[in-house]
Each structure stands twice: as C-alpha cells, then as structure tokens.
Amino acid sequence: MPRQVDHARRRRQIAEAVWRLAGRGGLEEVTLRQVAAEADVSVRLVQYYFGTRDDLLLGALEIINADAGERARERVEAQGPGLREIVRAVLLELLPLDEERRARHVVYAAYFVRFLADAGLRAAIQDDPDALETMVAALLADVTESPGDEAAFLVAAAGGLQGQILLGHRTEADAVRLIDRQLDRVFRV
Numbered sequence: 001m002p003r004q005v006d007h008a009r010r011r012r013q014i015a016e017a018v019w020r021l022a023g024r025g026g027l028e029e030v031t032l033r034q035v036a037a038e039a040d041v042s043v044r045l046v047q048y049y050f051g052t053r054d055d056l057l058l059g060a061l062e063i064i065n066a067d068a069g070e071r072a073r074e075r076v077e078a079q080g081p082g083l084r085e086i087v088r089a090v091l092l093e094l095l096p097l098d099e100e101r102r103a104r105h106v107v108y109a110a111y112f113v114r115f116l117a118d119a120g121l122r123a124a125i126q127d128d129p130d131a132l133e134t135m136v137a138a139l140l141a142d143v144t145e146s147p148g149d150e151a152a153f154l155v156a157a158a159g160g161l162q163g164q165i166l167l168g169h170r171t172e173a174d175a176v177r178l179i180d181r182q183l184d185r186v187f188r189v
Contacts, residue, residue, distance in 0.1 A: 011049050011063065014039045018060035022110035023103055027057060028117070058124055061111055068093070068104055084187045087139050087154075090132070091179050094158035096165050097172050105162055130155070143187060150186055157182060 017039035021030045032053055036043040050056035072093040079085040096102035115122045137151035144150050158179060164170035 007049075010041075010045070011059070014041065014046055014049055014056070015060035015063040018056065019064060019103070019107045022107045026110045027114040030057075032056065054118075054121055054124075057111070057114065057121065064104060064107060071100070083139060083143070084183055087136060087186075088179065088183055090136060090139075091154055091158045091183075092176065094132075094155070094162055095172065095175050095179075096162060097176070102166070105166060109163070109166065140186065154179075154182060154186070 014035060017035045018027075018030065021027075021034060021038055030053075032043050032046050035056065036046045039046070046056065050059045072090065075093065076086055076089045079089045093101070096105040115125065133148075133151045133155045136155060137147040140147040140150050161170060161175040161178060165172055165175055
C-alpha cells in the first residue's frame with residue numbers, strides 16, 4: 001500500500017527551512033539546494049512543491065504570513081471587546097515581543113532586503129493591498145476624523161519600532177510604551 005503524503009505538512013517543512021536559512025543569513029544566497037539540505041529532502045521535491053527559487057521564496061512568505069495572521073487573530077480575540085485593546089493587540093503583533101515574533105520579524109527583514117534587490121519579486125507583492133492598515137482604519141472609523149491617516153501612521157510607527165527593537169536600539173517595553181502613548185492620543189485617553 002503506498003504511503004500517504006501530507007502535502008501541506010511537506011510544504012511547511014520546506015518553508016520552515018527557508019525561514020531558518022533566512023534567519024541565519026538572509027535570502028540573498030539561499031539556493032534550492034541549500035533549502036533541500038536544510039529541510040532534509042531532495043532538490044527535486046523542493047521543485048515539485050514550489051517550482052522555481054522565486055516561487056519558493058514567495059510560497060514560504062505566504063505560509064509565514066498565514067501563520068502570523070492566525071497567531072494575531074488568537075491574540076486579538078484574547079484581548080476582549082475593548083476597541084482600543086483590539087487595535088493595541090494588532091499593533092503589538094508588529095513588534096518582536098517574544099521569541100516567536102522575533103524569529104518571524106527577522107525573516108521578514110530578510111525578505112525586505114530581497115524585495116529591495118529584486119524588482120521581479122517586488123512586483124509579485126506590489127498589488128497586495130495593505131490589509132493590516134485597512135483593518136486598523138476600519139477599527140478607528142468611529143474614533144477619529146482621519147482613520148486612514150491614523151492607521152497609516154500607527155502601522156508605520158510599529159514597523160519602525162520593529163526594526164529598532166531587532167537592532168537593539170530600543171527595548172520592547174519602550175516600544176510598547178510609545179504605542180500606548182499614540183493610542184492614548186487617538187482614543188483621547
């Protein structure tokens with residue numbers, strides 16, 4: 001009887017290898033062969049599941065984004081019904097406040113550099129609407145006259161704080177304090 005293969009699990013195994021490589025040294029030098037070795041599979045299997053190197057990088061990014069979205073939903077739901085607390089939970093997902101988020105944001109930083117250097121890959125994500133900013137704007141619609149501007153500022157600020165934490169220029173507690181201060185301003189606390 002033939003073995004049953006869990007294709008989603010296999011794709012995840014390969015994607016996690018990409019993330020480990022990206023976290024250790026960026027994506028610039030990552031090859032299909034390195035990913036296969038890291039995942040303990042054949043290059044042919046990596047190609048079967050993802051195709052080209054660019055498809056592999058984009059596919060691994062889609063998986064990590066789906067994971068991040070699920071974890072964010074769980075944390076937001078744990079916050080309770082307060083609108084300010086929900087917006088705060090969303091913004092805190094952008095900060096490397098624990099080992100899981102730190103590892104994810106290091107991978108995102110590697111992708112950021114790769115997208116800067118590769119116009120073809122950048123074009124693949126260019127048309128994606130900024131769902132996070134749109135969601136925050138919707139949450140702020142009844143709180144401020146300019147929900148889109150406030151959402152853009154808050155998301156950009158959290159993104160900037162992310163880099164500062166990763167580089168050790170700002171502590172996690174300091175970044176959370178700054179987010180809270182901006183939310184106090186928006187919610188006029």
